[in-house]
Amino acid sequence: MQSRRLAVRLTALVVAVAAVLGGPLVPGVDLAPPAPAPVSGNVGQGSVAVEAVAFGETGYRLERGAHGSGAYYLVAPDAFVEVASVDGRPMLVYEVRIADLGYARSTTAFPSEGAVGTVRISLGKDALSPERIAAGRYRAEVRVLARANERDRVLDERTVEIEVRG
Amino acid sequence: MTDGEGDGPDSDSGFRSRGLARLRRAGRALYGVAFGDRCGAALFLGALAFFGLYWRVGVFxxxxxxxxxxxxxxxxxxLSVDRIAYGPASGETPGMVVAGGERYGRNYGQVFLALPAAHLLRGLALVADLRLAVVGLWCLSLLGCFVLLGRITGRRRAFALAGSGVVLALxxxxxxxxxxxxxxxxxxxxxxxxxxTAAAMTAVLLYRLVRRIRGRRTGMAAGAAVAFASPVGFWAPLPKRHASVAALVVAVAYCLYRTREAETAAGPDGRARRRDRRRRALGFRALAYxxxxxxAWIQPAEALALLVALVPADLLTARSTGRRELAAVGGAFGLSLLPFLLTNYAMSGNPLLPPRLLPRYAGEALSPTSAVEGPGRGTGALGDGSVDAASDPLSASASADAGGRRSAAVALARFLGRVGATAIDNAGLFWRFMARGVDALLDGDRLYRTFVRSxxxxxxxxxxxxxxxxxxLLESMPLLGAALALPGHLALRLREDPGRSGRSGRSGRPGARARREVDPTPARAVDLFSLAFAGVLTLLYLPRLPLHxxxxVRYLVPAVPALAYxxxxxxxxxxxxxxWRTMAWAYAATVLVGGQLLLLATLxxxxxxGEAMQGHALLALAAALCLGVWGLSTASTxxxxxxxxxxLLGAVGGVATAFLLLSGVVHFSAAGExxxxxxRVVSEALSAA
Structure with missing residues (x-):
């Protein structure tokens, strides 16, 4: 048999055999295990000991989207949480709240059990309708919370100024 | 193009048994009907492998x-949706309708078209791991594409070995x-x-259509453009109706071409040959209708748009439309409407009332029969179209007194009256849509936002x-910028025409017209059909555009192959x-280099x-502008x-391909798993980088 034909047939055979091996006909072989949940464990339960929290005093902006995309996006410096110990699966929440716009944006981190060190939280981007932005500056409350067992503990908070650009 | 042994998907000389040989012949015939030739098959498999890259299992x-x-x-x-398999448990999702205390979906043609694939996947899941089966199917289509490319280019060994290696690694x-x-x-x-599959067939059918008019290479370019560089590619792996309707549109165009071609074909005459041609012409004509x-089973309004475009394009270019033709065409059309009519009848008791015109489901209690779980319910059973009269509000009053023959006749008369009234209503609805579409044509801002810049x-x-x-539309299909070559096209035509009529086809640019003169009627019929369909579809949807x-502009996706044509x-x-070599190199360079630069910019x-999409939009507009300027320049003598x-054609196609890949793998990665x-791993790595 020519080598090209052999190569093609072998390839097809390997693919088919692997698929059947992983299937229900061959018990005990799991070639495609269930995907692990993005956050495992008992989310929101546990405790976290925090040594220090740091987030910027400046650098908060409402920036108009590029390329004529029109909407405004809240840009904030990252928050850093120095974690001493983690028990269970608590949450760390970084939140920016602009009362005058009735708008709040938060991003949550899930430090894993036994983790020690710095957790960095970047505020996710989402779009605000340009019609809502009337002023050139806004005041915002910035907070970092530890959330566990359905209780929020404010680790640090600060009022900052948000500059509107574009 | 070398012609080796066997054109079929599997060429082996080891077939001895008669049954197998027959099977093989049937397979080959099917292969020919579906793909036409190796190029069509390679395009099909290549398109499938491409779509697989950004196939996300989920709801977009x-x-x-x-x-x-x-x-x-x-x-x-x-037929009725008793159990909610996906989404909110209430079942109150856009498009869910209610009739006779039952909940129904819509686009049943699309749903039934997916049945074979569902059976295939179910069957595979019995013997193999479902994930690996899906991966395996993708790998085999890629491998098949390699093998076919090897045959097309005459470098079988190189392609087979390289393909095997690549596929095994992947x-x-x-x-x-x-x-x-x-x-x-x-x-x-x-x-x-x-x-x-429908999107890949759209590309294949466009290839086969254009190949007949313009030759193999232009055909391949057109087919590839639709699959790899147009919104058809964007919607291919998304579970919407658009790709299926696009495939039907180009299939109708293809049939229209073939029927005109058979009618006008010159060649060795003989009674048998002539009869054969007439039969073929009639067959394709009936198939088109x-x-x-x-x-209509998929989307009735779009089917009506198809009909409104097909009838004039067909009648104006037909050699003859006699009683025989009318009977065949009407018969085929009527038969093909049956699934649509029966499905509607099973739902509402009115065959002309499609799901889209039924009241929206808003969480009301369903009839007690549907609360009974299990296989006991006969209502809405597939195919038989029977409906239980009690659960049918439209015929309930009619069937209540359906005792004697007279009342049966009365019921029938009422039924026909209702159907007739619905037909008039539907025609009126379509007409109002058209009228509103014409009004919308005067709205400059709407046109600008829909077609040029979003x-x-x-x-x-x-x-x-x-x-x-x-x-x-232009931002999603920058190749349309080439439409500005129309003045150049007309100028060329004007210059050529006098000469052509004078010296019967041997004038114009040397060489180009040297081939035998082809009857222009078949292509003109398709031109007319394509223009008319794109126009009617635009009028149909324009009042609602631009839309979130x-x-x-997915509503206009069915017109995309017509525009590419x-x-x-x-x-x-x-x-x-x-x-074409230049074009292919420009395309490859744009995808490989430009695509990576775009990815880098994204990272x-x-x-x-929104920023990412508008970035792509601006890039596409710039690309379309370059193509347009070139197009206009062709008008100069x-x-x-x-x-x-x-x-430019290659590069602009490359820009569109990069958009499909980036939007599928990066920007819209959340559309499913x-x-x-x-x-998935690549996409996650890119969004985490």
């Missing part, structure tokens, strides 16, 4: 829940990171699989979460596409979704630059 737009739940119900043997990579694909996704994945009827549109973006993701959640009819475009700037045109585990 909320009304997909409705169709997916209908698909799940149909695959369990029921399979291994996917295997290493494979995760389970749950069986509950099968009905939805089947919808996606059939949509991808049959496809329109079938389309940006942040106040009436659209808020519905898309303030992200300006719904692009204009359309991303690439019309581009190939422009003389300057065809002439440029003749420098460095981390744009929000000075020497045309075909080479520049080829470079990637079918290919390796792509």
């Amino acid at each position: 737009i909320t009304d997909t829940y409705t169709v997916a739940n209908a698909a799940a119900a149909v695959s369990e043997g029921s 399979f291994g990579a996917n295997l290493a990171v494979a995760t389970e694909l749950e069986a509950r996704w099968i009905p939805l994945a089947a919808l996606q699989l059939s949509s991808m 049959g496809l329109v009827g079938f389309c 940006g942040y549109v106040d009436s659209v973006a808020p519905e898309d979460g303030n992200e300006a993701i719904s692009l204009s 959640a359309t991303v690439t 019309l581009l190939t009819r422009l003389e300057p475009v065809r002439s440029a596409a003749r420098a 460095l700037r981390r744009p929000a979704l 000075a020497r045309r630059s075909d080479r520049l045109g080829a470079v 990637f079918a290919l585990p390796a792509v």
